[in-house]
Amino acid sequence: MNKCHIAYLACAAALLGTGLGAAPSSADHTVHLVRPGESVQKAVDSARPGDTVLLAHGTHRGSVDVTTPGLTLRGMGRGTVLVPEAGVGTTTLPAGTAGAARAADSCAAAGNGICVAGTKDHGVDGVTIASLTVTGFAKTGIHAHEADRLTVRNVTAVRNGVWGIATERSARGVFRGNTARDNGDAGLFLANTVKEEEGATDTGGTVVEHNRLEGNRIGVTVRRLRNLTVAGNHLTGNCAAVFVVGDENKPKAGLVTVRENRIERNNKSCPKTARLDALQGSGIVLTGTEDNLITQNVIRDNVGTSPLSGGIVVFKSFVGTTSERNRISDNLLEGNSPADLVNTDPGEGNTFQGNSCLSSKPAGLC
DSSP states (O other), X not given: XXXXXXXXXXXHHHHHHTTOOOOOOOTTOEEEEEOTTSOHHHHHHHOOTTOEEEEOSEEXXXXXXXXXXXXXXXXXXXXXXXXXXXXXXTXXXXXXXXXXXXXXXXXXXXXXXXXXXXXXXXXXXXXXXXXXXXXXXXXXXXXXXXXXXXXXXSOEEESOSSEEEEEESOBSOEEESOEEESOSSEEEEEESOSXXXXXXXXXXXXXEESOEEESSSEEEEEESEEEEEEESOEEEXXXXXXXEEOOSSSSOEEEEEEESOEEEOOOOOBOOOSSSOOBOSEEEEEESEESOEEESOEEEXXXXXXXXXXXXXXXXXXXXXXXXXXXXXXXXXXXXXXXSEEEOOOOSOOEEESOBOSOEESTTOO
């Protein structure tokens, strides 16, 4: 592992001399360069707030636990790949690496690639993860818990067992320009918590934008959250594109804006689970939520026979909670089946205005 104290021009020259480069940093911060075969965790553990851990092009093995605020963990593009350690839990560690490895044990044991791990009393603020690929992890490529102002950008999360990129109990995040493909559940999963029953939490304006979500069970899941925007994403080839999900807990989930997304041919078939019916051909699904705005999306050719199939679906939740005061306006919908617009929810105040579509259930919503 190399350290470059910035004095950026001197560091850039040194890295370029080895065929590698680094982005500009502040004068008092350090770039920790990690080559394939070196310990990413050791570099992360030695970094201070504001430092960058830069992963060189190639394959890096093992999970990484990030607890330092203001840290940037960055690769050199898709060719910087993080995969699970071979024989996790059975490999004999080289001398001097046991402490660093222990720091990532809980992350690896949970089946995650990169963990941004805070606690209720001590969150992790201002972490950035960028320009790398995370693939093959049993649960999640990137998982954040109690993270404030987390930025994940230009990350490729592929073929992870459950989620590509996931957050719990986190706020004010930015998820931009990522690709999440062929993950077992959601490409992007954002929730208050999955382990406890409690009301929706306010994200403070988390933004999910300009991502490509393809071949997952669900492209984006927003679960029991409030105050969040999903905008300008391209979602195709999933079983369902966007889920905004609430339940009987208070406060209710909602105040989510879903706008200007391209949602096309999400016709992969996914079987029923303990929590959810079989999925196929779902564009945007609202269930058990309130006060959402669904606007200016292009939603085409989402076709299925699930109770949740259709272009935009407002669905009474499986625990009986209605959706209320949701506004579905100015969307372009065509070729969706069983209909472009579907409303099976008896909740009050849901409105459908200005949408360009040909079919609805019940009739008259277009």
